[in-house]
Amino acid sequence: MNTKRSAAAQGAATPVRADAQRNAARVLAAARRAVASAGLDVSYHEIAREAGVGVGTVYRRFPERDQLMAAVLSDILTELTDTAHRALDCEDAWEGFSLLFTGLALRTAQNAGLSGSLDQHGGPAVAQQRNELVDLTRRVIERAQDQGRLRRDLPWQEVLRLTGAPAAQGCVLGVEPDPAHGHHFALTVLLDGLRTG
Template identity: 35%
Template sequence: MPESTVGRPLRADAQRNRLKVLAAAERVLAKDGSAASMREIARQAGVGLATIYRQFPTKEALYEAVVVERVRRLLDHAHAAAHATDPGDAFFTFFTFAVTETTGEKALVDSLAVAGLDPKAGTAPMHRDLEKATGVLLRRAQAAGAVRAEVGMAEVLALITAMCLAADRQHWDEQLRTRSLTVVFDGLRPQLRP
C-alpha cells in the first residue's frame, strides 16, 4: 500500500532536500523571526515552494522542526554535563552554553520563551526533557554547595530564558555576555554575609 510514508526512511534526495530546507529555514528564521516568508526560505534553499510543503505541512511545522533540532543539541550538552566530575562547573557551563548556542537563533529563543506557556505545543515533550535535564544539573550543583539551596527550578529556567532572549535580541558580544552572566552566577552562588 503505497503513499503511507509513516516510519519509512526518506529517499536519499528527499533527505538531502530536507536538510537544505531546514538549513535555509534556520537562517531565514534567525534573521526575520516568524515573519519569515516561505517563499524566501524556498529561494534560499534552492528548492521549489511545494517541496517544503511536502515535508512540513505548515509554516508552523517547519518552524517547529527547526527548533526541535536546536533544542536537541542543548539537550545533548545537558546530558553530557550531567556526568561531569565537578557539578558546579557542569551547571554553570551548561547555563553559559545555552546562552551562547542560542544567540542569533530567534526561532530557538522564541521557542524557549514560549515553552511552559503552551504545553500542548508539539515541541512540549522536548522542552520537558530539557527541563528535566536542567533540574538534574541544578540539584547536583546544589548538593555540591555550588548553588544556593533556596534557588528553585522556576527561576533558574526563567533566568536562562531571560539571558537567551536578551543576548539574542540585543546581539550581545562575548564581553557583555560574560559580564552579565557573572552577575547572575554570583547571585546564584552561596554568599557569606556578616
C-alpha cells in the same frame, strides 16, 4: 534479468533519496537560521532562499507551516537535551551546570520568542521534549546545589529563568548594549553571581 533491472532501478533511486535527505536537512538548518533572525513569522520564500533551494522543495518537505515550526523547535530541543545529558555526565557539577546554563542562554538569545513558541507550536511531541528538558535542567541545577557549587537561596525554577536574562538586554535610557561584549559578558556576570566560593 528482471532481478538485474530491479537492482539497477534501486541503485538509480538511491541518489534521489540521498538528495531528498540532504535537501530536508538544508531546509531545516535554513529554517532554524531564518527563525533565529526573523522570528516565527518568517516566510517559506525566505527559508528557501537561505537554504539555496526552490520554494517548492520547502513545501514538499513541510506542507503545513506547523510541521515546519514543530521541526525547528524539536531540533533546538534535541540539541539542548543532548547538552543537558552531557552536563549530567560531567564529574564536576559546576562545569556541567555552566555548560547547560550557557547553552540555554545562547539558544534563547538566538531564537527570539522561543519559550513562548513552545506553548503555541509543535503539539504533544514538542511538549514532551520540553518537559524532558525541564526535568533534566532541574536535575543539573539541584546536583550543582547539592555539591555546594551553586548558591542554594534560589529555587531551580528561578535559576532556569535567569537563562533568559542575556536575551533581555536592550536599550536602557537611550544607551545601546555594547556589541563587543554582548551576551557572553552578561553570561559571565550571571555565572559569577550564581557560583559559590
